[in-house]
Amino acid sequence: MRPLILHPDRLFPTDPSVRPIARRLYEAVAGLPIISPHGHTDPRWFAQDQPFGNASELLLTPDHYVFRMLYSQGISLEAIGLVPNGGGGTSVDPRAAWRILAENYTLFRGTPSRMWLDWVFAEAFGLTVQLEAASADLYYDTITDALATEAFRPRALYDRFNIEVITTTESPLDDLAHHAAILAENDRTDGWKGRVLTAYRPDPVIDPQFDGFRDNLRKLSDLTGEDAFDYKGYLAAHRQRRAFFASMGATSTDHGHPTAATADLTDAEAQALFARVTADSVSDADAELFRAHMLTVMAGMSVEDGMVMQIHPGAYRNHNASLFTRFGRDKGADIPMATEYVHALRPLLSRYGNEANLTIILFTLDETSYARELAPLAGHYPALKLGPAWWFHDSPEGMRRFRNQMTETAGFYNTVGFNDDTRAFLSIPARHDVARRIDCGFLAQWVAEHRMEEWEAAELAIDLSYTLAKKAYKL
Amino acid sequence: MRPLILHPDRLFPTDPSVRPIARRLYEAVAGLPIISPHGHTDPRWFAQDQPFGNASELLLTPDHYVFRMLYSQGISLEAIGLVPNGGGGTSVDPRAAWRILAENYTLFRGTPSRMWLDWVFAEAFGLTVQLEAASADLYYDTITDALATEAFRPRALYDRFNIEVITTTESPLDDLAHHAAILAENDRTDGWKGRVLTAYRPDPVIDPQFDGFRDNLRKLSDLTGEDAFDYKGYLAAHRQRRAFFASMGATSTDHGHPTAATADLTDAEAQALFARVTADSVSDADAELFRAHMLTVMAGMSVEDGMVMQIHPGAYRNHNASLFTRFGRDKGADIPMATEYVHALRPLLSRYGNEANLTIILFTLDETSYARELAPLAGHYPALKLGPAWWFHDSPEGMRRFRNQMTETAGFYNTVGFNDDTRAFLSIPARHDVARRIDCGFLAQWVAEHRMEEWEAAELAIDLSYTLAKKAYKL
Amino acid sequence: MRPLILHPDRLFPTDPSVRPIARRLYEAVAGLPIISPHGHTDPRWFAQDQPFGNASELLLTPDHYVFRMLYSQGISLEAIGLVPNGGGGTSVDPRAAWRILAENYTLFRGTPSRMWLDWVFAEAFGLTVQLEAASADLYYDTITDALATEAFRPRALYDRFNIEVITTTESPLDDLAHHAAILAENDRTDGWKGRVLTAYRPDPVIDPQFDGFRDNLRKLSDLTGEDAFDYKGYLAAHRQRRAFFASMGATSTDHGHPTAATADLTDAEAQALFARVTADSVSDADAELFRAHMLTVMAGMSVEDGMVMQIHPGAYRNHNASLFTRFGRDKGADIPMATEYVHALRPLLSRYGNEANLTIILFTLDETSYARELAPLAGHYPALKLGPAWWFHDSPEGMRRFRNQMTETAGFYNTVGFNDDTRAFLSIPARHDVARRIDCGFLAQWVAEHRMEEWEAAELAIDLSYTLAKKAYKL
Numbered sequence A, B, C: 001m002r003p004l005i006l007h008p009d010r011l012f013p014t015d016p017s018v019r020p021i022a023r024r025l026y027e028a029v030a031g032l033p034i035i036s037p038h039g040h041t042d043p044r045w046f047a048q049d050q051p052f053g054n055a056s057e058l059l060l061t062p063d064h065y066v067f068r069m070l071y072s073q074g075i076s077l078e079a080i081g082l083v084p085n086g087g088g089g090t091s092v093d094p095r096a097a098w099r100i101l102a103e104n105y106t107l108f109r110g111t112p113s114r115m116w117l118d119w120v121f122a123e124a125f126g127l128t129v130q131l132e133a134a135s136a137d138l139y140y141d142t143i144t145d146a147l148a149t150e151a152f153r154p155r156a157l158y159d160r161f162n163i164e165v166i167t168t169t170e171s172p173l174d175d176l177a178h179h180a181a182i183l184a185e186n187d188r189t190d191g192w193k194g195r196v197l198t199a200y201r202p203d204p205v206i207d208p209q210f211d212g213f214r215d216n217l218r219k220l221s222d223l224t225g226e227d228a229f230d231y232k233g234y235l236a237a238h239r240q241r242r243a244f245f246a247s248m249g250a251t252s253t254d255h256g257h258p259t260a261a262t263a264d265l266t267d268a269e270a271q272a273l274f275a276r277v278t279a280d281s282v283s284d285a286d287a288e289l290f291r292a293h294m295l296t297v298m299a300g301m302s303v304e305d306g307m308v309m310q311i312h313p314g315a316y317r318n319h320n321a322s323l324f325t326r327f328g329r330d331k332g333a334d335i336p337m338a339t340e341y342v343h344a345l346r347p348l349l350s351r352y353g354n355e356a357n358l359t360i361i362l363f364t365l366d367e368t369s370y371a372r373e374l375a376p377l378a379g380h381y382p383a384l385k386l387g388p389a390w391w392f393h394d395s396p397e398g399m400r401r402f403r404n405q406m407t408e409t410a411g412f413y414n415t416v417g418f419n420d421d422t423r424a425f426l427s428i429p430a431r432h433d434v435a436r437r438i439d440c441g442f443l444a445q446w447v448a449e450h451r452m453e454e455w456e457a458a459e460l461a462i463d464l465s466y467t468l469a470k471k472a473y474k475l
Helices: A019-029 A043-048 A055-059 A064-072 A094-103 A112-124 A133-147 A154-160 A177-187 A213-224 A231-247 A267-277 A284-305 A321-327 A346-352 A369-378 A396-410 A425-448 A454-472 B019-029 B043-048 B055-059 B064-072 B094-103 B112-124 B133-147 B154-160 B177-187 B213-224 B231-247 B267-277 B284-305 B321-327 B346-352 B369-378 B396-410 B425-448 B454-472 C019-029 C043-048 C055-059 C064-072 C094-103 C112-124 C133-147 C154-160 C177-187 C213-224 C231-247 C267-277 C284-305 C321-327 C346-352 C369-378 C396-410 C425-448 C454-472
Strands: A034-036 A163-167 A252-255 A308-311 A360-362 A384-386 B034-036 B163-167 B252-255 B308-311 B360-362 B384-386 C034-036 C163-167 C252-255 C308-311 C360-362 C384-386
Touching: A019 A425, A019 A454, A034 A425, A034 A454, A043 A154, A043 A177, A055 A094, A055 A133, A064 A094, A064 A112, A094 A133, A112 A425, A154 A163, A154 A425, A213 A231, A231 A267, A231 A284, A252 A284, A267 A284, A284 A308, A284 A346, A321 B346, A346 C321, A369 A384, A369 A396, A396 A425, A396 B396, A396 C396, A425 A454, B019 B425, B019 B454, B034 B425, B034 B454, B043 B154, B043 B177, B055 B094, B055 B133, B064 B094, B064 B112, B094 B133, B112 B425, B154 B163, B154 B425, B213 B231, B231 B267, B231 B284, B252 B284, B267 B284, B284 B308, B284 B346, B321 C346, B369 B384, B369 B396, B396 B425, B396 C396, B425 B454, C019 C425, C019 C454, C034 C425, C034 C454, C043 C154, C043 C177, C055 C094, C055 C133, C064 C094, C064 C112, C094 C133, C112 C425, C154 C163, C154 C425, C213 C231, C231 C267, C231 C284, C252 C284, C267 C284, C284 C308, C284 C346, C369 C384, C369 C396, C396 C425, C425 C454
Parallel strands: A034 A163, A252 A308, A308 A360, A360 A384, B034 B163, B252 B308, B308 B360, B360 B384, C034 C163, C252 C308, C308 C360, C360 C384
Antiparallel strands: none
8 A cells, every 4th residue: 555645845836946935934824723714514513513424424425526526437426325316315335435436536636635635534534545445444444433533523623623713604594503502602611612603695585596486585584574575575684684694693695696797776676676586487687687686785785784795606506407307406517607797796896896894705716807807806996805716726726826817916915815615624624724835835936036025925824824814704 | 050959858847856757757658659549641641651742842831830820920821832722733942932931930939830840850850950041951852852762651650650540530421442441451461550540520511501511411312322411311321421430440520610519409400400401591590500419419329339529619710711712721710719618518418428438528729618617527527528738729838728727627537638630740749749748747746746646647647648548539 | 124125036937947047038138228119108298308296196196006906905095195076186195195005015015016116116216125104204205305306307217217219199189299399309419319209099089989079070170171070081080190190200009999899891881880970879889880990990091001000909997987987087997808809800800911011919908818819810810919918917927928828829929029008107117127027037938948949039038128019110
């Protein structure tokens, strides 16, 4: 079996005149606490602190980054333990599923998944050989055994990972019971002190094409006592739920739309549109216009209540129709699309872009907009900040392209540091570590080119690793 | 005269901590046989093994990469010996044409053409000084004299270049007589053993806007005995010709469409559309829809007969209207266009994308789709693989961008190695050599960043140089 | 206070095997005269040679690169001395405005503005400490005092900066009085010999959506004696003003359109369209079509009179509606847009693209078109040349992307060297210096990769720094 080595210089520039600078910058930020202001971990983990299951349940079957790659090479999802819709559990032995991953681990060469997994294997579980067919059982047993111990419970990992705060993402219809339980725990004198915040993600009650949209509005009415089928009641219900989320610690909202379109309708137009999108059938154009209008409405509510607004546009969800029919959402078939921002954001920015107290954090899956559209917009509008390289671009080369293409026009201070945006809890330190290494390498390169002094880079390294995220998200 | 030097370290990373790794990786792949699974050499060369003509006929007038650059700086095509339509040959002395190239060779600084030509000059013809005005005649004579010798016949060059297999591209209307002659030669005990395969390129009978489309259908009817003006007969004729091509050794089809649009019509819709596109005049929309539908049909036939399907979309052909009128096709005026894939490919992929036994190799001229669309699609769909950096991007920087932007999301194993896609036979080893150098340099960089071990890079170098192409094209 | 250091190796590659080559190349071009063939300095400066005002008036309030960044972080434009429309001057103390810049100078880390300003501080004003709160007054006094001296008059700076020729940009309605004054001065035996040319920028009389378009046509009629509301008279007026500009030394025209659309209408179509766009209200489509048609008309006039044609497409002007209402144009809110060239330029190129005596210099704000569209177009059409990395891309990384993505397909000789395109006069040497450093670093890298010989790179360095601009603009 081959040794598994996480080299201390990994991801640093190779140039001998640059690497030592990167090392020095990184040394000062490697140990900073993790601010995780946006992601998809499950608050239940921290509320109930139950052990995770076996290696496959933890690291393989829930991670569509991982199984999409196996699938792309002809391995069926069933073979690794995924369950088709309506199926009542899998008959696949999790150890057998793990072996498939091990036998095909060469497929991940060069991918961020490989880097994150290797960190989890080496740093979280202490494994010292590479994952391959020969080490599959060693891996499976080591990981599964560890997960049964106290040290691998969610709260213990949170503490060990040096997380200062982590944010989950919930629907307005969520009762936030887990967050309430965590807050109660926080309040106990000898209780666990981890901070697990929620974020207000209203897509299920804003997107007329969301599964169960009208049911969701009914639930929203029930929850709030407002008539969510009446436009004014609908807005009041949003305000009420936002206030509830804020009272539970939320500092941000999040909006995952197919495009970046915004609109700023008159009340009369909005009411008429709302009547149409809450009817039996909705046209694509009406759905798009309503989503667009609601982004501007949400920005207005953020001006009122101070919640930071995140926009995540540009994914074609569930591109693989037959896979979606069989397995449902989040199966690795969401594909980025070209996304236009200049015209799309203008209605919202014309209305609220000059508000210095509003923060809109914009993400993109379309790197072509970095230098062309997003950096110029963020380098001008007080309300607009740029989220880090997102999703497939949350990778060493992706982050380098982000800094290379954003920095000269937007500067560093119109960006908001790093967030991991993941449900793979164990990979969170690895992801932040990659970001810190890449940012330190980037800064070191510019120091070596005499574009800034090393003391400036050292300040920036801390800002990018820690301070900017904390400040932008008001944490 | 200045010396002509092909430095052994050319195109390797300059970083002293990376270059030695690149050298080691390259050393192990430099001598591997050439797999050339897609290109446009003329099978007649290998069937008849006649000598090539003079230096200008071989290297200047047929190569639109070369003469487009001269043309862009105001040199007329007539001056270098190209013949306008209907003209009966050129009165230009080929030596004079060659002198024009020599005098303007500085224009090629920094271009891949310069690199390929210098390889041909130095390695194929043994020239030791740079091409410039002063060396024009030396070059012309050296090359022209060599071409008259046995060692420069097509088969001798094939053997000397260490080509294992080369694929040409033919219309379904081609009788493949040259390929038959080569197969017969292969079968002779002491015959030449070179493998020259064909690929099925049905654009002339699929694209309703192809010159002579209806004539082509008539010929297709004649060839097959099917009524190619009847939709069912038309499909049967395709099946028959595909079977014939396969019987002659073809393992792949190739489709050069203006866009990546696919469609999946019902039989009734397809029949009605076919009636319209085979009529006297065809609308742009109908032509586009028929091409789109036929890509899906061809994928279906590939599922049946196992032929690998290549798609080459995104060129605006013959952009220069007056040049096209005077000189015809392939005169350096084909210009890449922005190309959308996410919506375009969905009909085909929804129908056949999950077929693990189907291989669709997709090329693009639009690098913006690398990280955004193509890598995510290929990193998910079992049927989809990514062709190498194509055409203008078949260049050192173009290949680097390809690897940089594709690898993290698609991995290496959803790509298919290198192909040269050229009709410039003598440049084929140079092109493969450039690709091997760039890939080894790319891998060396990642080794030096500790993103993989050197033994992994060594495996990958062989895969990218040889194995992946052989496997993907079933050679 | 921290020292301000302009390191002699700044912006060179850091690789120890490349940097010495870059140094050698740069040494030979650092002192070459500046050719500034396109920009927006004020000819009045050179005609009247009056002193500039204080530090803020010179460097802060007119430079939207600088104040947009402050604004993006919540600093109001009023606070730094900008005056809303209709306001009669500012009550802000320029020293107080300067202090705001000083206190927030960290925002500029990593931006080209920081690099240009630091050059102006260190090289033009001899400052030896960094700009920060503690040095704000020292800076303000040093700069303001210097500006009152003879050595900082516009002509003295022109001479000191080693400018060989500088081009401004004027409307056809301009009487070019300042240029006339400069020419008269040039003619005096002991007069100042600086060359300050104009360029013909007809947007105000070509774009039907330009503020005051019909008034402008009235003025054009008055100036020329032609009826500029009649299409033939309108064209004659253009010819007359172009001839006047040429007689005053202009060698170029410039066209700033929202898109790159061109059209080639018949006379009858053009006359009918002209009647519509000169009427009371104009549709967006008619305005676009007229601009498109006029680009082709202007190209035709350039074939006649030999003026070089520049096209600057792709900016969404005045994106921030409320800021525009309050402060007007050029306030940092012009945002680049995706720009299509392949279809857009075809009408013009079909008509005039094969004219070897015509030079069209094309700029873009959309880097995605570099390798995909512009390099292939310029690598084919004799009339087309590529302007340098423009605007936000006039930056170290922007220039590197330009060379990286353009060179392999367009070559170096279809580009036209550098131009600064600025109204910030003092930054001009800094901008040319950045371009020379980046180009030398780029060439050094390719030498070190053995893609060209060092003597070839040395020739190219001079071409890119000096010769190409001079030749392309016929200076």
